Amino acid sequence: MEIERVKGKIMEGQPGFPRQYGPSRSDHQPGIPFFPQETARDFVLIFLLTALLFFLSAFVTPFLGPARSPQISELIVPDWYLLFSWGLLKVADVFPQFVIGAGTPLKTDFNAAFWGDLLSGIPVIFLLILPFIDRGREARPAKSPVRSAFGVAFLLAWIFTASLYSIREVVAQRWQTPNGSPLINDTAMKWFFVIPPVLVGLTSYIGLRRLGYQPMRKWLFPYVAGLTAIVVVQAAGIFLIPGWLGPEVRPYVIQLGIFLLVLIVPMLVASVAVFAVPESQARKWVVRSGVAAFVVFGALVVFFMNSGRPNHVAFTWVLSVLYPNMNTLVLMPMFAMLTAYMGVRRPYSTYEYLLNECYQCGKCHTVCPVTKVEDDALGGLNLVYNTFKKQHDGVPLWTCLACDACSAVCPLDIQYSDYILEERAKVHARMAADGGGKE
Amino acid sequence: MPYADLTRVVLETDQRQVPRSHAEKYELKTIWYWYPLYCLGGISFVAFVILTITGILLGFFYVPDGRLQLDTATSLPTNGAYLSMLVIMNNVPFGFIIRGMHHWSAHVMIAAVFLHMCRVYFTGAYKKPRELNWLLGVILMLVTIMFGYSGYLLPANALSEGAANIGINMTRASPVIGDQLATLLFGDINTLSGVYILRWYWIHVFILPLVGTGLMVLHMALVWLQGVAEPH
Numbered sequence: 001m002e003i004e005r006v007k008g009k010i011m012e013g014q015p016g017f018p019r020q021y022g023p024s025r026s027d028h029q030p031g032i033p034f035f036p037q038e039t040a041r042d043f044v045l046i047f048l049l050t051a052l053l054f055f056l057s058a059f060v061t062p063f064l065g066p067a068r069s070p071q072i073s074e075l076i077v078p079d080w081y082l083l084f085s086w087g088l089l090k091v092a093d094v095f096p097q098f099v100i101g102a103g104t105p106l107k108t109d110f111n112a113a114f115w116g117d118l119l120s121g122i123p124v125i126f127l128l129i130l131p132f133i134d135r136g137r138e139a140r141p142a143k144s145p146v147r148s149a150f151g152v153a154f155l156l157a158w159i160f161t162a163s164l165y166s167i168r169e170v171v172a173q174r175w176q177t178p179n180g181s182p183l184i185n186d187t188a189m190k191w192f193f194v195i196p197p198v199l200v201g202l203t204s205y206i207g208l209r210r211l212g213y214q215p216m217r218k219w220l221f222p223y224v225a226g227l228t229a230i231v232v233v234q235a236a237g238i239f240l241i242p243g244w245l246g247p248e249v250r251p252y253v254i255q256l257g258i259f260l261l262v263l264i265v266p267m268l269v270a271s272v273a274v275f276a277v278p279e280s281q282a283r284k285w286v287v288r289s290g291v292a293a294f295v296v297f298g299a300l301v302v303f304f305m306n307s308g309r310p311n312h313v314a315f316t317w318v319l320s321v322l323y324p325n326m327n328t329l330v331l332m333p334m335f336a337m338l339t340a341y342m343g344v345r346r347p348y349s350t351y352e353y354l355l356n357e358c359y360q361c362g363k364c365h366t367v368c369p370v371t372k373v374e375d376d377a378l379g380g381l382n383l384v385y386n387t388f389k390k391q392h393d394g395v396p397l398w399t400c401l402a403c404d405a406c407s408a409v410c411p412l413d414i415q416y417s418d419y420i421l422e423e424r425a426k427v428h429a430r431m432a433a434d435g436g437g438k439e
Numbered sequence: 440m441p442y443a444d445l446t447r448v449v450l451e452t453d454q455r456q457v458p459r460s461h462a463e464k465y466e467l468k469t470i471w472y473w474y475p476l477y478c479l480g481g482i483s484f485v486a487f488v489i490l491t492i493t494g495i496l497l498g499f500f501y502v503p504d505g506r507l508q509l510d511t512a513t514s515l516p517t518n519g520a521y522l523s524m525l526v527i528m529n530n531v532p533f534g535f536i537i538r539g540m541h542h543w544s545a546h547v548m549i550a551a552v553f554l555h556m557c558r559v560y561f562t563g564a565y566k567k568p569r570e571l572n573w574l575l576g577v578i579l580m581l582v583t584i585m586f587g588y589s590g591y592l593l594p595a596n597a598l599s600e601g602a603a604n605i606g607i608n609m610t611r612a613s614p615v616i617g618d619q620l621a622t623l624l625f626g627d628i629n630t631l632s633g634v635y636i637l638r639w640y641w642i643h644v645f646i647l648p649l650v651g652t653g654l655m656v657l658h659m660a661l662v663w664l665q666g667v668a669e670p671h
Contacts, residue, residue, distance in 0.1 A: 045478060046485050053489065053547065057539020064528065067521040068505070068600035070631060076601030079591055081549045081584060089609070106615055113612035127577045130560075131570035139563030139668075151560050 075169055084123075084159045087166035089116030091190060123159070140357075145208035153201030161192040175323070178316055179248065183323040195327040199335040207342035220274045220343040227336040228267040234328050235260045238321065249321060252314045259300065259318050263333040266293040270340040283344045290337040355419060357412045364406035364416065370399050397423055471669055473562055479555035480662075483583075484655070486548035491648070493541040498644060500527050500534065505595050505636025520595035520636050545587055552583050564668035572661040575654055582651045589643035595636055603630045 078086055092115035100108045108114075134147060141148040164171075168189050172182035202223060210216050238244050238260075239253070249256070266289040273285035304315035322329050365371060402417040410416070504519030527534040556576065559565055565573035588606070592599045603625065610621040611628060618628055624642075626634030 042481070045482070049482060049485055049547070050489070053540050053543050054536070056543040057536050060539075060543075061535075062539055062542035063598070064524060064594060065596045065598060067510075067515070067517040068507075068595045068597060068630075068633075069516040070507070070600075076598065076605070078598075078602055078605070079546075079587060081553070081587060086605070089605070108614035109612070111612060113608050114614070117609055117612055124577070124581065127556075127580075128574065131565045131567070131573050134563075134566070137566070139566060141561045141563075144563065147563070148561060151557070155557060155560065 077167060077170075080163070083163035083166045085116070085120040085162075087162040087164065088119035089113065089166075090168065091162075091165055091193060092116040092119060094190065123154075126154070142208050142211045145205050148208055149201045149205035152204040153197040157197040157200040158193070161196055164192060165189050177320040178313065183320060184326065185324045188324045188326055191327045196331060199331060203335055203339045203342060206339055210343055210345065211347050213347060215279075216343040217274055217279075220340060221271070224267070224274055224336045224340050225271045227332040228264070228271045230328055231264055231267060231332050234325065235264060245321070249317045252317045255304070255314045256318050256321055259297075259322065260329070262293055262297050262300065263329060266290055267333050267336050270337055274340055274344060279344055283341075283346070286337065286340045286344060290341065293333075293337070355414055355416070357414060359412070361411060363409040363411065367405040367409050369403065369405065370401060397427070473558065476554070476558045477667065479551050479558055483548050483551035483555060484659075486544045486551060487651075487655070489544045490541060490548060493537050493544065494644070496537050497527065497534075497541055500531050501593070501640075503593070503637045503640035505633030507631075507633055518595050518633060518636075520593065524594045524596075541590075545590055549583055549587050552580050556580060559668075562668070566668075569661070569665055569668060572658060572665070575658045575661070579651065579654050579658060582647055582654065586643065586647050586651070589639040589647065592639045593636065593643060595633070599636075600630055603635050607635075 077083070089112070092112040095112075095115045096110070097112065097115075098110050100106075100110065136144065138144040168186060171184055171189065172186075175183040177183055206216050206219050206223070209219070239257070245253070269289040270286050273282040273289075277285060301315070304311045304318075397420065400417065400420045402420055404417045406416045407414065407418075500523060502519045502523035504523075507516050507518055509515070510517045524538075527538055529535075531537075559573065559576065565576075588602065592603055592606075607621050607625050607628060607630065610624060611617040613620060621628050624638065626632065626638045
C-alpha cells in the first residue's frame with residue numbers, strides 16, 4: 001500500500017525527467033523541448049520584463065533637466081553604475097602626488113585624476129585575470145569560502161562603499177549636528193573603503209565555513225574578541241583622554257555612556273560565549289544578548305526622540321560622537337554579534353546541500369548490502385535526490401545499516417550514513433516531544 | 440560528415456534549440472538552488488533587443504548637434520541635440536514612452552549584466568574550460584558601461600556637460616598620449632565646442648553596437664558549445 005502511494009509520486013516519465021537511463025537508452029531527446037515548454041517559460045519572463053519597462057517609462061520620467069551650458073556649477077552625479085569610479089576619483093587625493101620624468105616625452109603626472117584612473121582599473125584587471133589565478137575545480141560558493149568571501153567583500157561591499165563616497169557632499173549636507181557640521185565626516189567616509197569590506201569578508205568566510213559544519217571557534221574568538229577590544233579601547237579613550245569630546249558634548253556624557261554600554265555589553269557576552277561556553281549554550285547566549293541589545297537600543301532611540309526637547313538634543317549630540325566613529329563604534333558591534341551567531345549556529349537544511357554533490361555514479365548502489373535484499377530499489381539508488389524530494393530511495397530510513405560502505409566508495413566523500421543517523425535522531429526528538437508514546 | 444550522419448544529427452537536434460546543461464547532457468537528477476539566477480544573461484539580452492528597437496526609433500528624430508546657440512525666447516544657451524530631445528519628448532507620437540523605454544531598458548541591462556557577472560563569479564562558472572567566455576563577458580560588461588556613459592552624454596543637458604568634463608579630464612590624465620586620446624574620443628580637450636556629442640553619437644550608434652553585437656554572438660555561441668556551467 002505504502003509503496004504504491006510513493007510510486008505514484010515518482011517524477012519519472014514526466015516532462016524533464018527522462019524515462020530511461022544509462023548507455024542503452026533509446027530516447028535521444030533528453031530535457032525539455034524548446035517548443036512549447038521552453039518558449040512558454042521564456043515568453044513569460046520577456047513579457048514581465050517588458051511590462052515592467054512600460055510601467056517605469058510611463059510613471060517615472062527620465063531625467064532631462066536644463067540644456068548644457070559652460071557655466072553649470074551644480075553638483076554632478078553620474079548614473080549609479082559609474083558612481084564607484086566617481087568615488088574612487090574623489091578619494092584619490094589621499095595618495096601622494098608627484099611627477100615622474102618631468103621634461104622628457106614620457107612625463108607622467110601622478111595627480112588625483114590619474115590615481116582615479118588607476119583605482120578604477122583595479123576591478124577590471126582583477127576580473128580579467130580571475131580565471132587564471134583561481135584554478136581550483138571547486139565551483140560551489142559554500143565549498144570555496146575564500147573566493148566567495150572575497151567576492152562579497154570586493155565585488156559587493158567595496159564597490160558599494162566606493163559608490164557611497166561619491167555622494168559625500170550629499171551625505172554631509174543631509175545629516176548634520178545642531179551646530180551645522182556634518183555628522184559623518186570625510187575621514188569616517190574614507191575609512192568606509194577599508195573597514196566595512198574587511199568585516200563583510202571575514203564574516204562571510206566564517207559563515208560559509210560554518211555551512212559545512214566546520215567548528216569555527218578558532219576563527220571566531222580572535223575576531224570577536226579583537227573587535228570587542230578595539231571598541232572598548234576607543235570607548236575608554238573617548239571618556240578618559242581630555243579633549244576628545246568637544247565642549248558641546250560634555251554635558252551629555254551619561255547618555256553617551258548608556259548607548260556605548262548597550263553596544264559593548266553584548267560584545268563582551270559574545271566573546272566569553274565563543275571562548276568558554278559549550279557550543280549549544282554559546283548559541284543561546286549570543287542570540288539572546290544580541291536580540292536584547294537590539295531591542296534596548298531601539299527603545300532608547302524611541303525614548304530619546306519622543307520624550308521632550310532636552311532628550312532630543314542630547315540624542316543628537318550622542319549621535320555626533322557615534323557617527324564619525326561609525327566604522328568602529330557602530331559597525332564593529334553589529335558585525336561581532338552577527339559573526340558570533342553565524343559561527344556557532346546550527347546550519348539548517350544544509351545537509352542536503354552537501355549531499356547534493358552526487359553525480360549518480362552508482363557506486364553506493366553497488367556496495368549497499370540492503371539493496372541486495374530489498375526489492376524496491378527502483379532501478380538504482382539516488383539517495384540524495386530522492387532524499388531531497390522526500391521520495392522512497394530503496395533504503396528506507398530504518399532499514400539502512402549505517403555501515404558506511406556508501407561513504408567509503410563515494411568519489412565525492414558524501415557522508416550518507418551521518419545523514420541517516422541525524423534524520424533518525426530528529427524522529428526520536430519528535431517522538432519525545434510528543435510525550436514518548438507510539439506515533 | 441556523411442549525409443546520413445548529418446540527417447541523424449539534424450533529426451536528433453531539431454527539438455533541441457537551446458544549449459543543454461550539464462545535468463541534461465549526462466541525464467543527472469540534481470537540485471541546484473541557484474537556477475533562478477541563470478536567467479540574468481537572458482534578461483540583459485532581452486533588454487538589449489528592446490534597446491536596439493527603441494534606439495532605432497529614437498535615431499529617426501535625434502539630431503547629434505551639440506554646438507551652443509542662444510535660445511531666442513529666453514536668451515539662455517541651448518543646442519540642437521537638446522532641442523531635438525524636447526521634440527522627441529513633446530511632439531513625436533509615442534516619443535515620450537519610447538525614450539522612457541530606452542532609458543529604463545539601459546538601466547535594466549546594466550543591472551542584469553552586473554548581477555549576471557556576480558552569479559558567474561559565485562558559482563565558479565568562469566573556471567576551465569570557460570576562461571575565454573569569461574574574458575568576453577568582462578569586455579561585454581565594459582562595452583555595456585560605455586553604452587550607458589555615451590547614452591547619457593547624448594541629451595546634451597547639464598548632466599551630459601558634467602559627465603563629458605569628467606570623462607575628458609580622466610582621459611587627459613593618462614600619461615604621454617592623454618591629450619591626443621581626449622581629442623580622438625571627444626573631438627577636443629574641453630566641452631566648449633560641443634563636438635563631443637557627435638563623436639559619442641557615432642560611438643553609441645555604430646562602434647559599440649558593432650563590437651557589442653559581435654561579442655554577444657560569440658559569447659552565446661560559446662555557451663551553446665560548452666554547455667551551461669553547473670557546479671558538479
